[in-house]
Amino acid sequence: MLPSRRAPIVTQVVVYKVGSADETFGHTGAAHFLEHMMFKGTDQVPAGEFSRIVSRNGGRDNAYTTFDSTGYHQTIAAEQLELVMRMEADRMTNVRLTEREIVPERQVILEERRMRTDNVPASLLDEVVRERLYGLHKPYAMPVIGYPDDIRNLGVEDLASFYRRHYAPNNAILIVAGDTTTERVRELGERYYGPIARREIGPRLRPAQGGTDLPQKVVRADARVAEPRWSRLWLAPSYRVGETKYAYALQVLARLFGGTETSRLSRVLVEERGIGLSAWASYGASSLGLTSFDIGVHPAKSRSIEDVEQAVTAEMKKLLDGGVTAEEVERAQNQLLAAAIYSQDSLASGPRIYGTALSTGSTVADVDAWPQRISAVTRDEVLAAARHVWRDDGAVTALLTPAARGG
CATH class of the missing domain: 3.30.830.10 (Metalloenzyme, LuxS/M16 peptidase-like)
Known part of the structure; x- marks a missing residue:
């Protein structure tokens, strides 16, 4: 809880302790792909409605994926904290991963890669540099967005397996900043995240050495x-x-x-x-x-x-x-x-x-x-x-x- 009384708003952030460096070669891009799919709905919140509900209530939301973490955040009026916490807890365990939603989203991600990497010479160079520095096919060497062939091949079961392995309350961090109290955050957290069952989370492996044949x-x-x-x-x-x-x-x-x-x-x-x-x-x-x-x-x-x-x-x-x-x-x-x-x-x-x-x-x-x-x-x-x-x-x-x- 990071209190601030400067404006009657709050920001909720849920950060999962998983990122692209937790993937394996041949399945790159899973963390980022799943980040996109988290907006595709649950039984309670239909596909695309999460962001629309936040927007209708005067807020904004987004998400990010890094090598080591994946985060989801909303900024909204303080009295709507319960709303976004309820929806975030819902998609922690109830996201629907279907072929119907994955196929078009795959094209969105491939286009994102084309725009940000394949059409940007500096980004293409940086990918090769990371492969040399950290070692081919090693964590931090593989791009966060994934290699194009892997993005094309990731399917429902790949993403569902990644979701089941890593998305659980005991592998997540809840941070709330803004105009509320610790007591209120604890109360809402216990109400909405508390009932979600914990899962066994495997060790996160990172090599202690980089690439070979340097410089x-x-x-x-x-x-x-x-x-x-x-x-x-x-x-x-x-x-x-x-x-x-x-x-x-x-x-x-x-x-x-x-x-x-x-x-x-x-x-x-x-x-x-x-x-x-x-x-x-x-x-x-x-x-x-x-x-x-x-x-x-x-x-x-x-x-x-x-x-x-x-x-x-x-x-x-x-x-x-x-x-x-x-x-x-x-x-x-x-x-x-x-x-x-x-x-x-x-x-x-x-x-x-x-x-x-x-x-x-x-x-x-x-x-x-x-x-x-x-x-x-x-x-x-x-x-x-x-x-x-x-x-x-x-x-x-x-x-x-x-x-x-x-x-």
């Missing part, structure tokens, strides 16, 4: 590319797997090295030297398995990929040689903490943060302690984290370029 380089030349991109991804520990002691320092490192327009990469490569149009670094620690630390640059028109790679390598070397100050670390920490504070103004951000954490093995206490743990990161820990992750034997370099003339 690797992946190049995609495509006539549709208007803006080239150079990027490099390293296998990195998360909160749960690998050298987890580096997780907080890596967040600070990503922020100070390329997390903002005033960070090192942007300042040096974009503003001072004009090598790149933009530059960034990113890292996410909330993963049930290994994660990645990413650096990327869009080169300026007059600059080559070689110019970019040399410049990034030089900036990395400066940092690894000890060229990071306590002031720089403190500035990055303050930026991270400020962003976390601002996110509390949103009824969406708070539930998403807790949902992500609780679905990947962290606790409420871990989320609440995050500011203190970020604040405690030292300059030496940032350097140690960089030296641990920035190693050739854990990297994939990716180049996205326009197709050569005549190609």
Whole structure:
């Protein structure tokens, strides 16, 4: 329960501890496909009516699938919390999966993949990069939306089996944010989710190693590319797997090295030297398995990929040689903490943060302690984290370029 009295509205989020990384090769896309099918109705709520009922009551709803979780959320007037909780509990166990509904929805999902992946060169490149980084056919290597052939082959029994294995109250997290009380949420939760029988949930398996034969380089030349991109991804520990002691320092490192327009990469490569149009670094620690630390640059028109790679390598070397100050670390920490504070103004951000954490093995206490743990990161820990992750034997370099003339 995340109380807020700023407006007479509430957001309910139910997050299931299952995502695309819980699938197996040959059955990819099941988590995302099932997310779509959860809107296809029960005996109590006909197909398509869930969202229409929410809308008629002045609310909005949606859902998402990630590698590690699947979430369903509604934002609505506070007095309608019981309505959305009753409907969400109903589809936790009573969704109707029929061939009549699956066939047209399969085409919707295939079109979604065509629009977001097959027609986007950067997305096609990213799929290959993940396969190299995490290992072919391994969790996190396979796309959340699934491979096209798998989407075409998934049937009623595939989705029903996935639903039975993973959709149960003991494998879900209920988060309610907004203008209500803990007592009210507990009362409604016990009334609607309480009667649903628990199920045995199998272990969630994630490899502790990535792809083999690293480092690797992946190049995609495509006539549709208007803006080239150079990027490099390293296998990195998360909160749960690998050298987890580096997780907080890596967040600070990503922020100070390329997390903002005033960070090192942007300042040096974009503003001072004009090598790149933009530059960034990113890292996410909330993963049930290994994660990645990413650096990327869009080169300026007059600059080559070689110019970019040399410049990034030089900036990395400066940092690894000890060229990071306590002031720089403190500035990055303050930026991270400020962003976390601002996110509390949103009824969406708070539930998403807790949902992500609780679905990947962290606790409420871990989320609440995050500011203190970020604040405690030292300059030496940032350097140690960089030296641990920035190693050739854990990297994939990716180049996205326009197709050569005549190609």
